[in-house]
Amino acid sequence: MLIVQKFGGTSVGDLERIQNVANRVSETRKAGNEVVVVVSAMSGETNKLVAYAEHFSSNPQKTELDMLLSSGERVTASLLAIALNEMGCKAVSMTGRKAGIITDNLHTKARIEEINPIAMRNALNEGQIVVVAGFQGVSAEGNVTTLGRGGSDLSAVAIAGALQADLCEIYTDVSGIFTTDPRIEPKAKKLNRISYDEMLELASLGAKVLQNRSVELAKKLNVNLVTRTSFSHEEGTLITKEENIMEKPLVSGIALDKNQARVSLRGVKDRPGIASEIFNKLANNNVNIDMIIQNVGHDGSTNIDFTVPKSDLNDAKNVVHAFLDSCDIKEESYDEDICKVSIVGVGMKSHTGVAAKAFSTMAAENINIHMISTSEIKVSMVIAEKYAELAVRSLHNAYRLDK
Amino acid sequence: MLIVQKFGGTSVGDLERIQNVANRVSETRKAGNEVVVVVSAMSGETNKLVAYAEHFSSNPQKTELDMLLSSGERVTASLLAIALNEMGCKAVSMTGRKAGIITDNLHTKARIEEINPIAMRNALNEGQIVVVAGFQGVSAEGNVTTLGRGGSDLSAVAIAGALQADLCEIYTDVSGIFTTDPRIEPKAKKLNRISYDEMLELASLGAKVLQNRSVELAKKLNVNLVTRTSFSHEEGTLITKEENIMEKPLVSGIALDKNQARVSLRGVKDRPGIASEIFNKLANNNVNIDMIIQNVGHDGSTNIDFTVPKSDLNDAKNVVHAFLDSCDIKEESYDEDICKVSIVGVGMKSHTGVAAKAFSTMAAENINIHMISTSEIKVSMVIAEKYAELAVRSLHNAYRLDK
Numbered sequence: 001m002l003i004v005q006k007f008g009g010t011s012v013g014d015l016e017r018i019q020n021v022a023n024r025v026s027e028t029r030k031a032g033n034e035v036v037v038v039v040s041a042m043s044g045e046t047n048k049l050v051a052y053a054e055h056f057s058s059n060p061q062k063t064e065l066d067m068l069l070s071s072g073e074r075v076t077a078s079l080l081a082i083a084l085n086e087m088g089c090k091a092v093s094m095t096g097r098k099a100g101i102i103t104d105n106l107h108t109k110a111r112i113e114e115i116n117p118i119a120m121r122n123a124l125n126e127g128q129i130v131v132v133a134g135f136q137g138v139s140a141e142g143n144v145t146t147l148g149r150g151g152s153d154l155s156a157v158a159i160a161g162a163l164q165a166d167l168c169e170i171y172t173d174v175s176g177i178f179t180t181d182p183r184i185e186p187k188a189k190k191l192n193r194i195s196y197d198e199m200l201e202l203a204s205l206g207a208k209v210l211q212n213r214s215v216e217l218a219k220k221l222n223v224n225l226v227t228r229t230s231f232s233h234e235e236g237t238l239i240t241k242e243e244n245i246m247e248k249p250l251v252s253g254i255a256l257d258k259n260q261a262r263v264s265l266r267g268v269k270d271r272p273g274i275a276s277e278i279f280n281k282l283a284n285n286n287v288n289i290d291m292i293i294q295n296v297g298h299d300g301s302t303n304i305d306f307t308v309p310k311s312d313l314n315d316a317k318n319v320v321h322a323f324l325d326s327c328d329i330k331e332e333s334y335d336e337d338i339c340k341v342s343i344v345g346v347g348m349k350s351h352t353g354v355a356a357k358a359f360s361t362m363a364a365e366n367i368n369i370h371m372i373s374t375s376e377i378k379v380s381m382v383i384a385e386k387y388a389e390l391a392v393r394s395l396h397n398a399y400r401l402d403k
Numbered sequence: 404m405l406i407v408q409k410f411g412g413t414s415v416g417d418l419e420r421i422q423n424v425a426n427r428v429s430e431t432r433k434a435g436n437e438v439v440v441v442v443s444a445m446s447g448e449t450n451k452l453v454a455y456a457e458h459f460s461s462n463p464q465k466t467e468l469d470m471l472l473s474s475g476e477r478v479t480a481s482l483l484a485i486a487l488n489e490m491g492c493k494a495v496s497m498t499g500r501k502a503g504i505i506t507d508n509l510h511t512k513a514r515i516e517e518i519n520p521i522a523m524r525n526a527l528n529e530g531q532i533v534v535v536a537g538f539q540g541v542s543a544e545g546n547v548t549t550l551g552r553g554g555s556d557l558s559a560v561a562i563a564g565a566l567q568a569d570l571c572e573i574y575t576d577v578s579g580i581f582t583t584d585p586r587i588e589p590k591a592k593k594l595n596r597i598s599y600d601e602m603l604e605l606a607s608l609g610a611k612v613l614q615n616r617s618v619e620l621a622k623k624l625n626v627n628l629v630t631r632t633s634f635s636h637e638e639g640t641l642i643t644k645e646e647n648i649m650e651k652p653l654v655s656g657i658a659l660d661k662n663q664a665r666v667s668l669r670g671v672k673d674r675p676g677i678a679s680e681i682f683n684k685l686a687n688n689n690v691n692i693d694m695i696i697q698n699v700g701h702d703g704s705t706n707i708d709f710t711v712p713k714s715d716l717n718d719a720k721n722v723v724h725a726f727l728d729s730c731d732i733k734e735e736s737y738d739e740d741i742c743k744v745s746i747v748g749v750g751m752k753s754h755t756g757v758a759a760k761a762f763s764t765m766a767a768e769n770i771n772i773h774m775i776s777t778s779e780i781k782v783s784m785v786i787a788e789k790y791a792e793l794a795v796r797s798l799h800n801a802y803r804l805d806k
Contacts, residue, residue: 015455015458015459018459019459022459049478052418052478052482053481053482053485055418056418056421056422056425056482056485056486056489057485057486057488057489060485060488060489061484061485061488063495064481064484064485064488064495064496065481065485067477067480067481067484067496067498068477068478068481068482068485070477071474071475071477071478072474074470074471074473074474075452075455075471075474077470078456078467078468078470078471079455079456079459079471081464081467081470082456082459082460082463082464082467082468082471083459083460085460085463085464085467086459086460086463092466092467093467093470095470095547098545098546142501143501144498
């Protein structure tokens, strides 16, 4: 097999941990696999460099930041290659440039445009382990670029896609994806397999493990992604296409998002295009809208409710106030004490009654549901924030996710 | 003027010092000059990385070491560029690769083969300050290389040569080249100008400031080199070609080398080619020979005396013992308690009596001279080590170097 293994900052946090990583890579190699390793900077290193830059400027040039920040991964990559060679595993480190990772020129958050894997392929053919500095690439202009948060994961997924690797393993300090946050429900169980789409919907469960950008790229490139821990040999969670999941569970997991606020607009003027006007203005002000409910009140005027991330609430208020001033809206109200609970599972596509069970579970706990939205594989409910943990535990139990 | 300014590790040792460097570069730019800056890694950084590598292997791959060690200069270069931009000076950082520094592939001690200064020239034409990561280049194979000890100085001199810069300023914590070591003779004076050849002969005086490799390269490329301190605005010492030095001093400086040992061979067989045999064997064993004296003893056999660096003495002994075993030499003796005092000055070429004054100065202090060697611009004497400081002070005074 050809396996891409990615180790994040905590996994290479000090010299002993780098040695641990070398041991694990060496095992994989000695089991007869071809191995490409993608590494992050030692934990704390990137933050240190950012702090250095901020010492000199509150707004450093993004090209210079990329030159600066790309140095941390080079250090880890070369150290790991040295450790592997010392263990008798032939290994060679490569920068993003050398690995053929071509990006656009949006410095500090570049997108990978293309991977030219010739150097990696040649080294693999020579029996070498390839150690790639993650998080970085090179623009068409020949300047080093970085890929933004979670960039090393993107490097790993893109490389796995370019090399048509059998597996892309993302090693972190978390052992996989759980049915829900184990800090809320200790009976949460680790999932063996989950589809890309479920993973995307369960973002909040995997947020600390995998960013949606990486999952989306894996889906696009058809890369089998595994998240697992570098601190034990415990199996992780395979994120793969739905067809690869034999036994499709009705519900795979329960996600909780406390970072939501609700905006309620009452007495929205009943003229064509008013809703589109409001939401266009919100979009132009970079306010992310999640759920939307619209209904007609007793007086014939329209009520609109929607949710936004708490961090976008102030921007949303500014937009709304303009409509209040022009009398297009009669009343506004806001509620930050809400949360969103979501039930996700590919099995919903072919089974009925999943949503009904969610509602009855809430009813049994006397939890009022403010808003509901559904997709093919998800049911989301907005409820009062104080019920967040209770709702998660009740749903986890109702769908027997601990079994 | 086009000025190349090189700042070593202590000059960029922390963020405050990098800001000081930015201030100085900015002054040079604002005075109307074009500026290329070459920086080393922050002091201690390279040693830290080497220690990391040695944690994993006593003999790390040189290609990996270069990948590792080249990261330190990138950090300094980008930080300095950020600081300069913040001060309103347009600046761009460049790696060795981007700056067009092509080397051979002798990793960890590569030699610069060629500089393709197009990117630097373009940036200068746009009014930018160019900040180059020193100590590094790229091989024809496209791999990053490092230039070994003093590598950033070489980068600076080579860049100055390629850009035909008017001046190449090497900033350190020492304010220039002195007539002798001020720790030995407090009356030592800083030289304003000195020729390349004098500087090469005075290596021991400049050893902490400039390596001979850099002076040789400056001579070859006809680069006007200035050594000065980054901690004050004191003028430094200009190292230039002899024609640029109007008033040629009889003696420019007194150098002291305590790292010498004397090898004496008595009763060397009187057959043709024996001396050449001995010195060829020494050369093959990488023993550096400095001074050589040969004379014929009373019994018709030959005596040969030579000096070697103390670190080569054991290798020299091994070679000598083989000749003792084959009876080509009758007796050996060694003396480590010697030193070499040298008087250097381009003015000697056209003046007589310089050497005679040295000998009479030694005689006046009752210092016995063991060996003498002279060149066009130098007189060297081997004396007992215990007289080292006395000899330096007496000569400094005899040639009135404190005036």
